[in-house]
Amino acid sequence: MTKNIGTALFSPSIAIDVTESAARRRRGRVLCRIGEHVQFSTESLETYCITNWEPIVFDALLVAAAVEFADRTLRRPALKWDRQIEIRIPVHDADRWNHPAVSAELHDALEFLTGDNWQLTFTNRSKPEEAPQQRRFELPSGITSVMPYSDGLDSRVVAGIMSKQLGNKLIRVRLGSRGPNARSKSRYRDPFTAIPYEVKPGIRNSVESSVRSRGFKFALISGLAAYLAKADQIIVSESGQGSLGPALVTVGQAYEDYRTHPLFTRRMERFLAALLNHRVQFLFPRVWHTKGETLAKYVAECQPSAWADTLSCWQQNRHVSVDHKRRQCGICAACMLRRMSIHAAGLTELKETYVWENLDTKNFDEGAASLFPKTKITGKLREYAIAGTLHLDHLAGLQVSRADSQTLELNVFQLSRALDMPEPDVRARLSRLLTQHETEWKEFVHSLGKNSFVAKWAIHATL
Numbered sequence: 001m002t003k004n005i006g007t008a009l010f011s012p013s014i015a016i017d018v019t020e021s022a023a024r025r026r027r028g029r030v031l032c033r034i035g036e037h038v039q040f041s042t043e044s045l046e047t048y049c050i051t052n053w054e055p056i057v058f059d060a061l062l063v064a065a066a067v068e069f070a071d072r073t074l075r076r077p078a079l080k081w082d083r084q085i086e087i088r089i090p091v092h093d094a095d096r097w098n099h100p101a102v103s104a105e106l107h108d109a110l111e112f113l114t115g116d117n118w119q120l121t122f123t124n125r126s127k128p129e130e131a132p133q134q135r136r137f138e139l140p141s142g143i144t145s146v147m148p149y150s151d152g153l154d155s156r157v158v159a160g161i162m163s164k165q166l167g168n169k170l171i172r173v174r175l176g177s178r179g180p181n182a183r184s185k186s187r188y189r190d191p192f193t194a195i196p197y198e199v200k201p202g203i204r205n206s207v208e209s210s211v212r213s214r215g216f217k218f219a220l221i222s223g224l225a226a227y228l229a230k231a232d233q234i235i236v237s238e239s240g241q242g243s244l245g246p247a248l249v250t251v252g253q254a255y256e257d258y259r260t261h262p263l264f265t266r267r268m269e270r271f272l273a274a275l276l277n278h279r280v281q282f283l284f285p286r287v288w289h290t291k292g293e294t295l296a297k298y299v300a301e302c303q304p305s306a307w308a309d310t311l312s313c314w315q316q317n318r319h320v321s322v323d324h325k326r327r328q329c330g331i332c333a334a335c336m337l338r339r340m341s342i343h344a345a346g347l348t349e350l351k352e353t354y355v356w357e358n359l360d361t362k363n364f365d366e367g368a369a370s371l372f373p374k375t376k377i378t379g380k381l382r383e384y385a386i387a388g389t390l391h392l393d394h395l396a397g398l399q400v401s402r403a404d405s406q407t408l409e410l411n412v413f414q415l416s417r418a419l420d421m422p423e424p425d426v427r428a429r430l431s432r433l434l435t436q437h438e439t440e441w442k443e444f445v446h447s448l449g450k451n452s453f454v455a456k457w458a459i460h461a462t463l
Contacts, residue, residue, distance in 0.1 A: 011117070013084035014074040018066045020090055020126055030073065032087075037202050038065040044196035046132045050139055050228050053131035055092035056276070057224055061197055063089060063097075063120070064217045067110065068199045071213040081255045086119040092129070096275075097122035105271035113264050114212040115255030137191045139229065140168040145283075146192075146225045147235040148218050150175045153310040153338055157298035158237035158286055164302065170235070173225040175218055192225045215259030216268075219282070223272040226280045234282045236260055239291040240433040241337060241395065243284060248411060249394045251387060262287070262418035284419075288429040290436050291337060292344025299345060308349065312338040319376065320355050322369045330354025331367075331381075333388035340392065343447060344440040356385075360448045367453065389457045396438040397460035399431065 015029045018038070025031045032038060040061075048057055070085045077083075091097050097106075098121065110118045147162065149155045149172040162170055173192040195217075201207075222234045236243065238260045246257030258264040265282035273279045286294045295307060313320060313328035313335050320329045328335050335354065342349055351357040352369075361367040364385060365377050398404050412430060416423045438460075445461040448454050455461070 011080065011082050011084050012074055012077055013086070014070060015086040016066070016070050016073075016088070018062070018069075018087065018089045032066060032069045034062070037069055037200050038062065038197055039200065040197045041194070042132055044194040046134075047137075047191050047193045048196060048224065048228065049132050049134055050137050050191045053134070054228075055129060056096070057228065058129050059089075059091040059093075059097070060220060060224055060275070062091070063106075064220050065197050065199050067118075067120075067213045068211070068217055069201060071114065071211050072199065072208055073201045075207045076210060079253065081115050081253055083116045084119075085116055086121075088121050088123060090125040091122050092125055094122040094124045099274075102271070102274045105267070105274045109264065109267040109271045110213070110216060112267055113215050113258055139171070139191055142169055143171050143229045143231045144169040145233040145235055146171050146173050146222055146229060146231050147237065148173050148175050148222045149237075151311045152237075153295065153307060153312050153341075154237040154239060154242060154286075154291065156307055156310045157295055157302070158235070160298050160302035160306070161294070162235055162285065171225070171229055171231070173222050175221070191229070195221060210254070212255075212257065212259065215264060218259075219265060219268040220272075223268060223276070223280055227272070227276045227278045232280055234265075234280055236265065236282055236284045237286070238284070239286050239294050239341075240288055240430075241291055241392075241437055243287050244411070244415075244430070244433075245391070245395050248398060248407065249391055251391070263414055266418045288433050290344065290433065290440055291341035292440050293436065295341055295347070296345040299347065319381075322352075322355055323371045327355050327369075328353060329381075329384075330356035330359070331385035331388060333384075333391050336388040336392055340440055340444040343444045359454050360452045362451045362453065364453045386457055389454055390459075392437075392441055393458045393460045395434070396441040399434050399438070400460075 016032050017023070017026055017029045018032045018034065020034055023031070023033075034040075045058075045061075048061075066087050066089050070087055074083050074085065089097075096102065103120070106120060107118055110116075110120075145162070145166055147155075147159055147170060149159060159170075159172060171191070174194050176194070219234075226232070226234055243260045243262075246259070247261050247263075250256055262282070262284060269280060269282060298307065311328060313330070313332060315329045315332065317326050320327050328338075330339065330353070339349075339354075339359070355369055355372050356367045357369050358367045364382055365374070368377060398408065408430070412423055412427045415421070415430070416426045419426070442461045445452070445455050445458050
């Protein structure tokens with residue numbers, strides 16, 4: 001259970017038992033019941049049975065769910081980052097999961113990603129999980145690559161670009177909650193159409209919003225899809241700003257964000273190899289390009305208008321609805337990067353895409369849609385907007401900041417080893433990426449005018 005830390009000297013801790021049934025809670029431990037706190041969708045799980053049923057796949061999905069349950073249940077302290085998390089999980093083959101090689105790589109990946117201390121132990125299930133119904137899938141032969149796919153802008157455009165290169169050798173792995181497409185109504189279905197489980201923290205509710213373990217969840221699900229499809233490559237769609245930016249520019253006391261970073265995916269490669277005896281490589285085809293450059297390439301080479309209905313905002317519907325219609329907020333870090341990238345690509349969007357229709361207004365509140373309730377314009381929302389602006393601004397000024405020179409050199413050293421590239425090549429490509437981001441950011445802020453609240457918050461992109 002959580003300690004009464006009182007000061008920043010202690011890390012909060014939690015001990016969790018994942019159980020197969022309504023078992024009694026052990027003293028000092030939190031229960032996570034399969035079927036209650038982790039609910040599997042039979043229909044979605046069937047899309048992961050493209051070959052014979054493999055219990056290791058179900059167990060891996062359960063591990064991802066248990067990690068998410070713990071991550072969302074235990075709040076991080078205000079003045080420090082790390083937590084102590086212990087989980088006991090029932091699996092079909094405990095010896096396999098407790099093997100030193102598997103356990104070491106699992107803990108290395110989790111601790112590097114989240115900045116927490118994890119202790120995962122495994123016990124044998126009391127009874128095996130019932131195998132889902134086997135179905136017939138339209139799975140092309142000769143698949144070499146899988147790609148995590150969502151409703152995001154990066155997913156849409158990079159999937160289009162890579163499909164031109166790989167054709168039927170590429171298969172998408174759905175990372176959203178949206179179910180199978182219309183073709184699923186027939187006897188044929190596509191594999192990997194939805195994440196096959198849902199996590200419900202229960203009476204403790206979801207008290208922690210950082211949820212860095214999302215990176216583990218998405219990388220593991222992608223790895224399982226590659227294993228089942230016998231593919232050896234996983235395509236990561238993020239641009240350089242999305243992949244490298246969060247680790248280059250941190251916020252306050254927060255630990256570096258490595259969710260789509262090569263340093264984390266290299267660790268996941270080792271874990272997947274140890275667990276599944278199947279080697280995959282995470283590839284970053286757009287890591288040395290900005291999101292704007294990638295969007296421009298997609299528009300020029302693929303479909304000029306198929307990007308417009310994508311989503312970038314992470315805000316929940318109830319926070320960003322206008323006249324009962326879902327919009328994107330337009331001012332969080334993800335939305336600001338999207339808007340800047342669309343501007344850089346020479347494209348435009350309807351202002352009704354966002355709650356904050358106008359970024360060129362003098363005052364923050366005035367930029368919101370007229371029908372957006374003023375009561376929803378909170379101080380917290382304003383803080384998100386300031387943080388989003390300053391993140392992009394700080395990234396734009398990284399190369400001219402003496403204080404950040406050591407950070408850049410450390411990242412060059414680390415990326416060189418993670419990507420198996422010579423340091424001079426990494427340094428040159430990272431410099432070009434940051435220079436391009438700086439150019440795009442300045443041009444975007446300047447386009448808003450000197451009286452824009454964004455221009456007033458920005459430091460590096462001043463007029």
